[in-house]
Amino acid sequence: MMVVVMQQEASLHEVSAVLRMVEAEGLTPRISNSSGRTSIGVINATPELRPELFAALPGVEEVTGLKRPFKLASREFCPQDTLVHVRHVVIGAERVCLMAGPCSVETEEQTQAAAEAVLADGAQILRGGAYKPRSSPYSFQGLAVKGLEILARVRERTGLPVVTEVIAPELVPLVADYADMLQIGARNMQNFALLEAAGQCNKPVLLKRGLMASIEELLMSAEYLLANGNSQVVLCERGIRTFETYTRNTLDINAVPLLKQLTHLPVIVDPSHATGKRDLVAATSRAAIAAGADGLIVEVHHDPDHAWSDGAQSLAPQQFQAMIPGLRRIADAVDRSL
Amino acid sequence: MMVVVMQQEASLHEVSAVLRMVEAEGLTPRISNSSGRTSIGVINATPELRPELFAALPGVEEVTGLKRPFKLASREFCPQDTLVHVRHVVIGAERVCLMAGPCSVETEEQTQAAAEAVLADGAQILRGGAYKPRSSPYSFQGLAVKGLEILARVRERTGLPVVTEVIAPELVPLVADYADMLQIGARNMQNFALLEAAGQCNKPVLLKRGLMASIEELLMSAEYLLANGNSQVVLCERGIRTFETYTRNTLDINAVPLLKQLTHLPVIVDPSHATGKRDLVAATSRAAIAAGADGLIVEVHHDPDHAWSDGAQSLAPQQFQAMIPGLRRIADAVDRSL
């Protein structure tokens, strides 16, 4: 990707001239405004496209390349933090965003109960799966549309925006109709058809890191979303697969500060999947905030021992409540709120 | 899953009575015929369903459960090897099946050249990607329908059946129209919507192991295909992700004999992806056959250094040709042909 960096004082007219030039070459420009300076990314610039073409235009400061394979997602291209808006909730700003709720939407009562509990404890977004990707074809696969409807009604009653998973490209319009934020799950992180569909939709996306995916691959998948026009993307570290068997996954805490360096997108942590053990959620949640995470997504169920999925890693409401003051103290300690 | 095992000499009438009883319970029976004995699998049997219901029927030998989470895919359920038919080619029988061809379909000439070369050296199936899942949105993504058309024309001219990848559920009917066998790639091994669509189509499926998927997860994904009605499934070990950096992936050779024990489905190996290095393809192909693989899928390109993807692991036709006699000798040594 070639990046045309405009001078601080470049006029709108000068920026437009660059955009027209890019389009005249049959290419699509991508605009970033960071700290009052405009950059124009030119993707798929062929080797024949000479930088001099742009360098000579008025208002242009310099024309550069980007070293990393991710471009629009890179901190280099957009130095300023991206804020992601899920209804009235802002992710990536001073307040650490707490998303919580059941693994699966099971019944309206269960979802309502979880929503009320987590709302009371400061959660800003309700999570809950209507479509569940399950290893076994014989496991509960989610309530589908009925689950989406439940989520929508619970949102109406509680005011909590809803994030829920979408598992196939053709379901994107449907899920986007009900949800406030689309989740792309770990197993679908490299489902490129799904990424393209979600990239073309106008809802923010929560992109979870695959359990087998490198940090670079996660950013490349974000790049799919951005290159398809959706810049409202939140990344989620949810544990990677290693040789360790005492925990379900290994929370890659290094990824949090590293991602914050490499990209301008918000980064959250899922301590429930990253540990697989209820007992470890509070401590790893504190660690995530201390390391710089912009949010958490936590599984909470009113009766974990009877949850239809992920019971072992779900918190009961009182356990969720009990960990909040500790998280708040850590948030304070890194000059944030919760 | 509950399995109703019929006596060797059970009549068709007796088998039918069991099937009717299963359906009367609102469940779907799955039939397996192995060594002249019929078994009927009853999936999603609730705890309330009592084995005695079936045990008392005439012709029933015993009613058992299965220990592993994969049922229809298990050797326990179907002791006899499944043969998969791709046009006139049989996979899983005495002859080791050689699939070969370019990573991507680039042009008609390139595909034709590769097909002719591999045909001359004993390949039975042509591989080639029309839809390419790529980590980067800026990489070549395949020729799509145009690629499928090229593959179909090359098949007409060479007689080689074609296996090609499908990357989204809504593409299944289109790809099935052109291809003789659908490939589900490593990154989509747990794309359950895709597995369901492919399970409901009437073409054989080549299911590749995810690069960080366990053997059990691979078999569970096969179970999705089988439970959706498609029993023509070939499994492919294509290397897993480890800490080793000298090779692109680590070929899990243990998986070959282990899968042959655990399942009745044919098992092939992809030495190109499993090593990522052209130099290692011949030796690991020999190892795969020696370990009991039913086939190989190898990347061959007429000009690897200019391949649009995977050049480093593609063989030139003369390299492919050079390794064949060695493979044949190994096949002989395990009482198979090539």
Next chain:
Amino acid sequence: MMVVVMQQEASLHEVSAVLRMVEAEGLTPRISNSSGRTSIGVINATPELRPELFAALPGVEEVTGLKRPFKLASREFCPQDTLVHVRHVVIGAERVCLMAGPCSVETEEQTQAAAEAVLADGAQILRGGAYKPRSSPYSFQGLAVKGLEILARVRERTGLPVVTEVIAPELVPLVADYADMLQIGARNMQNFALLEAAGQCNKPVLLKRGLMASIEELLMSAEYLLANGNSQVVLCERGIRTFETYTRNTLDINAVPLLKQLTHLPVIVDPSHATGKRDLVAATSRAAIAAGADGLIVEVHHDPDHAWSDGAQSLAPQQFQAMIPGLRRIADAVDRSL
């Protein structure tokens, strides 16, 4: 292992009677005092040894087994936190213990400079390698005895106790002569001859987790130290090897709260090795303390770009200094000090 749990009010006389009985069976008793209650572990109890033998003695409450393969190291055997004393420094109590210093002892000036810098910023223990296990026989292997002498002189001048690595059983007495705490490095975590030698020496031991070792294996290696008589053991999570290549290792933050549950031994974190990148040390150090670590061991060098080893992950003194206030705030937030 069989554990004889005494009644709260058991007399010294009653405890002695149990000890004599154990010895009469030709076995070695291990005593733990936790919350005012004495337990006596009987290791290598053969199946023939009947619990009734002890259960009948006066003052005995119950005779139990332990489920985990680690016994003396388990929280079950010793519910109370072990405090490890390195001269005047206590590890495992309220104050988070900061160990810092250069990777290798290079010169007296360099070591003294690092020691003064880290002392000024609140470090309690000086780290520095005199014996360096290096992948290459051609790399700098440490100053050996000369390095130990430097460490001893720097300790005299600064008052900082010294932790340094020992790499062979026969070096244990020598290193123990100079050092206040012996480090067993990641590559030697399963060097059982070394563990036995260190277990028989009277200096506290810092046991680092192997980059390939499971949490259970780490605890089993600690068990070697304890079973050989040394109960002054600190465990160190220093990152494990995974497929991720952007970082040198993956800090397994889950291990911190999990180890605190499983064992009574103090747990510290090495953010330098766990990340391999200077830039990530501050954030992961905060995470470690937030997750419950009892200490940190950090590489600090007065001139990292010219360090003889591990320069990329070493902090300059001013970088070390800059992160301390942030760590202190996190320590406060978990009711500890630094």
Next chain:
Amino acid sequence: MMVVVMQQEASLHEVSAVLRMVEAEGLTPRISNSSGRTSIGVINATPELRPELFAALPGVEEVTGLKRPFKLASREFCPQDTLVHVRHVVIGAERVCLMAGPCSVETEEQTQAAAEAVLADGAQILRGGAYKPRSSPYSFQGLAVKGLEILARVRERTGLPVVTEVIAPELVPLVADYADMLQIGARNMQNFALLEAAGQCNKPVLLKRGLMASIEELLMSAEYLLANGNSQVVLCERGIRTFETYTRNTLDINAVPLLKQLTHLPVIVDPSHATGKRDLVAATSRAAIAAGADGLIVEVHHDPDHAWSDGAQSLAPQQFQAMIPGLRRIADAVDRSL
């Protein structure tokens, strides 16, 4: 490392002149003779040592460097295969070397029984552990000297040379007194003090790859042995640790042809540890020979179900016998014998 390559027709006198020049610089020369050409390696050559110094000498063809971090172990330095001699047995030549025997030496009868069985089936070397590195301090640790004595007596009676593990530097002279080949186990692959001691002893060494060691690290550990003067080194791939749980380890079959490219040292495979399952030993042994391994080391026990260690992966004599004809056919197919 600087390498001085002599002309094909260089005289002994000319070679000596180069050696004297190296020593005059205070450095140690390493000589390699491959295909009738002599090369002289100069290790630890400081940047000040100018190639011109040697290039000007008579008989010198060129002075080069080596790219890889391993030098003496590299194929580049020594193009010709190294043959390792264990008494009358040659490893690395046309005949695939079969090493077999029990995991642990338990009793004289058990060892003798295993030795006789494997000898009858074509094994050339007897394996058996007298010192056992065990994760638990409470597990059987081997018979130590008593085990070495048993091995020596069994050798006398059967004529089979003996390979056995050494686990500490100070034990090297003792074990070397009894054994014909020293084994350095996976957990000690980076026990550098042990490598140095074994490098200075005059017995051939079997170096096993660590369960999470990269191929480069294995070669660097071999380099320790070579740099300390012992060039009789055999490398052993014995499975690496991955996320897969159906097998104890993952046999990295890629490593076999890759090591044969990178180094001149013989490479063998341990199918017993690499799978952890008796059922998989025959198939993976065939794969190893097909991939180019120079030998196998297999655990055989006269009564695996009562073995004191590693029973699940040990073959009974009749199972060992049953797999031999299959191995022989594979060996034939790659122009080798067994």
